[in-house]
Amino acid sequence: GVTSVQPGDHVIPLYIPQCNECKFCKSPKRIIGVDINPDKFELGKKFGLTEGVNPKDYNKPIQEVLVEMTDGGLDYTFECIGNVACMRAALESCHKGWGVSTIIGVAAAGQEISTRPFQLVTGRVWKGTAFGGWKSRESVPKLVDSYMNKKLLVDEFVSHNLNLDQINEAFDLMHAGKSVRTVVKL
Structure with missing residues (x-):
C-alpha cells in the first residue's frame, strides 16, 4: 500500500485529488497525476503533484504514455476513483519486476476487474486497501490528532459549502467536475 513508497520512487495517483495527501506521496521524486479534468492539476500541486497528464491529450492508452514517460513504468500507482478500466491502466503503468498498483477506489456493485496474467x-503486484491501511478503532484518534495539528490536510479538499436547498447545485458541480468535495449544511 501507500506505506511502502520511498523517497525517489515514481508515483502516480489516478485520479486526483483523492490521493496525494499522505506523507509517502509527498516525498517521492516524481508524482504524476492523471485526470481527464486538467483543472485538477493545479489543486494537485498543493498536495505534492509534480506533473499532470490528461489521457484525452493522447491517441493511445494512458498506460503506454506513462511507461514511455518513465522509461519503463512507475514504481507505484494508486487508482482512487473506482473505475475498473483505470484499475487495469494503473497496473499496466507499473514497472515490470517491481511495480506495485494499489486500488483505493471502490467500483460500482457488480463490476469486475481483469488483466492478462502476463501483467x-x-x-507487478496488484492489491487493494481500505482506508489506506488504517484500522478504525486505533487509528481514528491518530488521524484526528494529525488533523488538529495541521499535519493532515482535510479542509483543503472542501471546494464548496452549500445549504441543503442548494443540493442540486452540489450535484451539478460534482458531475461537471468543478468540485472536489462539497459540504452540504442542514
Whole structure:
C-alpha cells in the first residue's frame, strides 16, 4: 500500500485529488497525476503533484504514455476513483519486476476487474486497501490528532459549502467536475 513508497520512487495517483495527501506521496521524486479534468492539476500541486497528464491529450492508452514517460513504468500507482478500466491502466503503468498498483477506489456493485496474467507473472503486484491501511478503532484518534495539528490536510479538499436547498447545485458541480468535495449544511 501507500506505506511502502520511498523517497525517489515514481508515483502516480489516478485520479486526483483523492490521493496525494499522505506523507509517502509527498516525498517521492516524481508524482504524476492523471485526470481527464486538467483543472485538477493545479489543486494537485498543493498536495505534492509534480506533473499532470490528461489521457484525452493522447491517441493511445494512458498506460503506454506513462511507461514511455518513465522509461519503463512507475514504481507505484494508486487508482482512487473506482473505475475498473483505470484499475487495469494503473497496473499496466507499473514497472515490470517491481511495480506495485494499489486500488483505493471502490467500483460500482457488480463490476469486475481483469488483466492478462502476463501483467502479474512479470513481477507487478496488484492489491487493494481500505482506508489506506488504517484500522478504525486505533487509528481514528491518530488521524484526528494529525488533523488538529495541521499535519493532515482535510479542509483543503472542501471546494464548496452549500445549504441543503442548494443540493442540486452540489450535484451539478460534482458531475461537471468543478468540485472536489462539497459540504452540504442542514
